[in-house]
Amino acid sequence: MRALDRTRFGVALGNWFGKARQMLKRLSITRFKSVRDQQLEFGRVNLFIGGNGTGKSSLLEAIGLTSACLGRGLGDSDISQKGLRLTPPELMKSSFKNESLPKTLELDACFSNGLDYKVVLQSNARDPLLSIFSESCYSQTHKIFGRSNRGASATGVSHATRLEKNRGIWDQIKATYEIAPEIDQEFSEFARYVIYTPQTDFLRGKQAGRVDVPPVGLHGEGLPQAVSTFLETYAAHRRSTRGRTPTAAWNILDACVRLVWLPGWASTFGTHVAKPLLTSRDVVDRASETVYFLDRFMHGSRNRLSVYDSSEGSLFLLFAAIILSHPLSPKVFALDNVDNALNPKLTRKLVETIIEVCSRSQNQSSDVGAKQVFLTSHNPTALDAFDIFDDDQRVFVVRRNDKGHTVADRLTQPKGASREDWELMKAGRNLSQLWLDGDIPGALGNI
Amino acid sequence: METYRAPWGISEMHIGVVCEGPTDYPAIICFFGEALKARDINATFNALFPEMDRTRPEAGWANVLLWLKNNPPAKRIQQYFGGGLFGGNLSGEQYDAIIIHLDTDIIEHESFINFARESYNYNISTGGDCEARAAEISAVIQIAADFNSMTQRDQSRHVPTPAVESTENWCVAAFHGQPENFELIRGNELTNRFMAALEMSESRSPQDQYTNVDKDNNRRKRFCERHAGGASRVISGCKQFASALDKLAAIQPTPS
Numbered sequence: 032m033r034a035l036d037r038t039r040f041g042v043a044l045g046n047w048f049g050k051a052r053q054m055l056k057r058l059s060i061t062r063f064k065s066v067r068d069q070q071l072e073f074g075r076v077n078l079f080i081g082g083n084g085t086g087k088s089s090l091l092e093a094i095g096l097t098s099a100c101l102g103r104g105l106g107d108s109d110i111s112q113k114g115l116r117l118t119p120p121e122l123m124k125s126s127f128k129n130e131s132l133p134k135t136l137e138l139d140a141c142f143s144n145g146l147d148y149k150v151v152l153q154s155n156a157r158d159p160l161l162s163i164f165s166e167s168c169y170s171q172t173h174k175i176f177g178r179s180n181r182g183a184s185a186t187g188v189s190h191a192t193r194l195e196k197n198r199g200i201w202d203q204i205k206a207t208y209e210i211a212p213e214i215d216q217e218f219s220e221f222a223r224y225v226i227y228t229p230q231t232d233f234l235r236g237k238q239a240g241r242v243d244v245p246p247v248g249l250h251g252e253g254l255p256q257a258v259s260t261f262l263e264t265y266a267a268h269r270r271s272t273r274g275r276t277p278t279a280a281w282n283i284l285d286a287c288v289r290l291v292w293l294p295g296w297a298s299t300f301g302t303h304v305a306k307p308l309l310t311s312r313d314v315v316d317r318a319s320e321t322v323y324f325l326d327r328f329m330h331g332s333r334n335r336l337s338v339y340d341s342s343e344g345s346l347f348l349l350f351a352a353i354i355l356s357h358p359l360s361p362k363v364f365a366l367d368n369v370d371n372a373l374n375p376k377l378t379r380k381l382v383e384t385i386i387e388v389c390s391r392s393q394n395q396s397s398d399v400g401a402k403q404v405f406l407t408s409h410n411p412t413a414l415d416a417f418d419i420f421d422d423d424q425r426v427f428v429v430r431r432n433d434k435g436h437t438v439a440d441r442l443t444q445p446k447g448a449s450r451e452d453w454e455l456m457k458a459g460r461n462l463s464q465l466w467l468d469g470d471i472p473g474a475l476g477n478i
Numbered sequence: 479m480e481t482y483r484a485p486w487g488i489s490e491m492h493i494g495v496v497c498e499g500p501t502d503y504p505a506i507i508c509f510f511g512e513a514l515k516a517r518d519i520n521a522t523f524n525a526l527f528p529e530m531d532r533t534r535p536e537a538g539w540a541n542v543l544l545w546l547k548n549n550p551p552a553k554r555i556q557q558y559f560g561g562g563l564f565g566g567n568l569s570g571e572q573y574d575a576i577i578i579h580l581d582t583d584i585i586e587h588e589s590f591i592n593f594a595r596e597s598y599n600y601n602i603s604t605g606g607d608c609e610a611r612a613a614e615i616s617a618v619i620q621i622a623a624d625f626n627s628m629t630q631r632d633q634s635r636h637v638p639t640p641a642v643e644s645t646e647n648w649c650v651a652a653f654h655g656q657p658e659n660f661e662l663i664r665g666n667e668l669t670n671r672f673m674a675a676l677e678m679s680e681s682r683s684p685q686d687q688y689t690n691v692d693k694d695n696n697r698r699k700r701f702c703e704r705h706a707g708g709a710s711r712v713i714s715g716c717k718q719f720a721s722a723l724d725k726l727a728a729i730q731p732t733p734s
Contacts, residue, residue: 428568443565445556457563458553468528470563472570 034262034301034325053217054393054403055363058097059139062125062132064089064118067436074425075389078369078382078406078413079439080466081429082476086437087407090429091226091365092116094405096123096161097138098363100150102222104198105161112243114226114365120154120161127435135164142217145171150199162196175214176200186210220402223361225249227354229371234346235339236314236321246359247350254338254346255320257353259302264358264399279395283388287352290384293377294345298327311339322349343372351381355388355401362392362402370410375463382406382416386424411463419443419462420450426462430473442471491519492572493726494526494558496545497579499537501698505645506579508702509652512709513723521726524571526558537693539584543593546578546622554623555632575635575729577722578619581644582611583664594618608642608661612718615640634729639722646672646691649701651715652708653679660715676701 150166167177176185183190233251242253392400426442562569619638642661651660653675674684
């Protein structure tokens with residue numbers, strides 16, 4: 032049994048170390064679903080807002096598809112493990128009225144260390160999977176690898192072995208050629224990108240499923256095991272930082288644990304194997320370890336609440352804490368509907384923590400903590416966590432233009448406006464208020 | 479009546495509207511739209527109100543004055559005339575003018591008098607002729623909009639539009655053929671004449687007496703659209719409408 036008591040935490044502030052700024056800087060998307068042609072410049076934390084059906088999730092999927100090309104490939108299981116919808120390949124390509132488009136879709140990803148990866152994907156009506164038509168990777172002007180219908184090469188050497196058409200070249204050659212470790216690290220981290228869409232039934236244990244990308248499934252599968260190992264990590268860091276300057280990793284773990292306390296009713300959370308008679312018959316696996324919370328307002332003899340009986344918001348925050356700071360979590364990921372089950376204030380607090388974690392993780396070179404996160408939200412208070420003057424924090428308003436193409440515009444202050452100027456211009460209102468008042472063009476959709 | 483035509487030949491004008499309620503909006507856009515068209519100005523309109531919750535009153539002077547308070551000059555000017563609150567492609571719609579409408583029939587309302595005194599330190603003069611009543615409402619709008627803090631150009635782009643006594647007077651004027659000073663119609667007479675016009679417009683027989691004005695938005699919109707062609711009668715029969723129209727038409731286009 033592992034547990035964490037809120038009274039044991041102190042405030043911790045970290046040191047700032049050198050910056051290692053690895054991340055996806057830019058993605059050009061051409062002919063993918065409703066995205067006809069878009070180039071997005073990303074920050075460390077990126078939030079997509081806009082009406083329903085405008086293409087926010089498609090943008091997350093475009094990143095996922097790029098990641099799949101640098102990961103295990105385009106097979107159904109590879110795609111679904113990333114949280115992408117198993118859309119038939121023909122429907123992955125854009126289709127618009129009165130537009131005759133090439134039969135391919137293109138993704139061009141530029142990373143902060145100068146790597147530029149471009150892939151062209153194709154499918155025919157009878158193909159069950161997308162396949163790779165061509166791909167290339169350059170570091171500045173130096174070609175790292177590439178493939179086309181004329182053959183493949185890596186590090187300047189022709190690659191003689193036949194390549195699988197549904198897998199990217201990187202995953203097939205990386206063990207064979209000597210490639211700079213920073214490239215390997217960048218691609219390996221990005222290849223683990225997934226889209227999390229937590230669902231209450233999985234978090235509560237009413238539904239079970241596989242954990243394809245540790246530590247936790249995309250919908251919350253395997254949460255008890257993830258919490259258990261998270262608490263082990265937390266305990267180890269607490270021991271190692273006792274009496275010393277807190278490390279970046281500790282600060283990140285601490286910030287994430289604080290998320291769980293935010294609703295204010297729980298005094299402890301942990302994992303244990305509950306007595307079957309004290310476990311709901313609705314829970315799929317009643318014999319294994321499960322997550323519990325102690326309610327600080329209930330009598331000590333009957334204050335242990337299983338995930339089945341706990342607040343949905345607390346579960347969601349626990350899930351967020353895990354994906355943000357578990358050592359096994361992907362460093363680059365998306366969280367679709369970050370406001371899921373949360374009240375407006377908690378939504379803002381969660382997004383603030385995400386921004387804090389990404390900043391600490393990157394700026395303090397921590398091996399714990401997310402490095403780049405992509406979010407969607409329909410809750411205006413998510414915006415209030417963002418400082419749009421900071422290039423690391425970016426909000427995109429996603430809409431469909433008059434042709435139906437998805438367009439994503441970055442929310443920025445008017446050109447040349449200082450913080451003070453802008454404060455006067457927006458009459459001291461928060462971004463959330465501007466959104467609700469319809470003052471952010473396109474953010475309320477076309478209703 | 480002398481018609482004022484803009485010497486710089488504006489052909490397009492985008493106008494934001496801040497009005498008391500949803501039944502005033504169609505009257506404003508239909509009658510001003512048609513009247514501007516007669517001066518070779520093709521105007522498009524947009525309501526600047528955010529969507530209200532269901533608890534708030536649907537209409538009223540407080541909506542307008544609180545909108546002005548919540549949207550102070552720096553914000554209004556930047557958002558609607560100065561390139562928008564955001565950069566890049568999110569600059570939002572830009573306007574040449576904002577119509578700020580209030581009915582003059584609120585002048586005797588105690589709550590309005592108290593609000594003007596407490597919020598603006600302004601004592602409303604009740605009574606008066608049509609011109610005086612319109613001037614009183616314009617004065618309140620100018621204080622609420624903080625005209626003193628604006629440049630002359632920005633002042634001119636805010637067009638106080640008092641409807642004497644209400645936009646229903648414009649509707650009656652647009653419907654009836656006989657020349658008359660329609661701004662003098664008030665109270666029960668206005669209710670009866672407006673409702674009669676509304677019923678006759680829908681080929682129904684009017685009653686002798688009506689208790690209230692029908693505030694159904696769709697019905698009002700249909701009426702205003704059907705009788706927009708009567709804008710010239712609104713100009714000749716409602717001097718304060720004509721005055722606001724002249725101010726609108728005189729606005730120089732916003733440089734793009």
